[in-house]
Amino acid sequence: MTGVTEAGATVGQVAERFAVTVRTLHHYDEIGLVRPSGRSAAGYRLYSDADITRLQHVVVYRRLGFALEDVARILDDPAADVTEHLRRQRDAVTSRLDELSDLVVAIDRALEAQMSGIRLTREEQRELFGNGFTEEDQAEARERWGETEEWKQSRARTARYTKADWEVVTAEQRAVDEAFVAAKRSGASPDSEAARAAAEAHGRHIHDRFYDLSPEMHRCLARMYLADERFTRYYDDREPGLAQYVHDAILALRAM
Numbered sequence: 333m334t335g336v337t338e339a340g341a342t343v344g345q346v347a348e349r350f351a352v353t354v355r356t357l358h359h360y361d362e363i364g365l366v367r368p369s370g371r372s373a374a375g376y377r378l379y380s381d382a383d384i385t386r387l388q389h390v391v392v393y394r395r396l397g398f399a400l401e402d403v404a405r406i407l408d409d410p411a412a413d414v415t416e417h418l419r420r421q422r423d424a425v426t427s428r429l430d431e432l433s434d435l436v437v438a439i440d441r442a443l444e445a446q447m448s449g450i451r452l453t454r455e456e457q458r459e460l461f462g463n464g465f466t467e468e469d470q471a472e473a474r475e476r477w478g479e480t481e482e483w484k485q486s487r488a489r490t491a492r493y494t495k496a497d498w499e500v501v502t503a504e505q506r507a508v509d510e511a512f513v514a515a516k517r518s519g520a521s522p523d524s525e526a527a528r529a530a531a532e533a534h535g536r537h538i539h540d541r542f543y544d545l546s547p548e549m550h551r552c553l554a555r556m557y558l559a560d561e562r563f564t565r566y567y568d569d570r571e572p573g574l575a576q577y578v579h580d581a582i583l584a585l586r587a588m
Contacts, residue, residue: 340370340378349384350391357387365404366390389417396424485543501541508534512578513571522580531585534578547586554582 347354360366361377366387370378379387386407393403406412406420493501511530520526538553539545557563557575567575 340380343377346379392421482543489542504537508537509570512574516571516574516577522577523584527581528585531581550582551586554579
């Protein structure tokens with residue numbers, strides 16, 4: 333019987349491999365998007381290597397947000413081969429990563445602002461910290477740090493800050509970040525004079541603007557920059573490996 337073979341993957345095996353439901357695979361079969369080309373002796377659907385490759389493309393495009401009609405049109409393009417599909421998918425994923433990276437940076441800024449008890453209008457928040465400032469970020473920061481003395485002290489200090497004050501604070505923070513970046517790019521080790529100076533400026537900025545920063549709390553912040561991926565990303569987005577460098581520089585300073 334033509335098309336009957338024991339070679340191939342069953343619907344259940346394919347569903348498990350691609351983390352989709354059997355019902356989804358049946359739907360793809362019904363609409364002609366991915367039709368298993370083989371049948372077992374008992375009449376069960378079997379997917380060939382070519383079928384699985386096509387399904388792989390479908391799964392990727394769907395996760396990127398493409399409609400089924402658009403996926404079918406793309407896959408049935410006679411001018412596109414597997415390599416072309418992979419290139420398209422890579423471009424789409426890269427674009428999405430860039431968008432998500434920008435969003436994470438905005439959220440990181442909002443978290444840091446909320447740790448400081450920022451008091452600005454929404455328009456001023458967006459102007460200073462971008463568009464990622466949300467009620468959810470405020471709630472998370474309050475839940476995480478709200479019971480600490482540092483949070484209470486920071487809230488008391490920053491409650492008096494005006495927009496002009498926050499502009500100065502933001503500029504100071506940017507200068508600290510740039511000092512760390514410059515030290516790292518120069519090849520200076522984390523225990524060098526330049527790196528320790530940046531770490532000292534970092535601690536002084538927090539101590540002067542937000543709350544009394546003890547050496548132990550400074551070390552705790554350094555560890556958090558590696559333990560919390562959002563803070564790690566905040567620094568590494570500015571310079572690859574910067575979070576580790578900042579961590580090491582602070583510990584070198586506070587070990588003295």
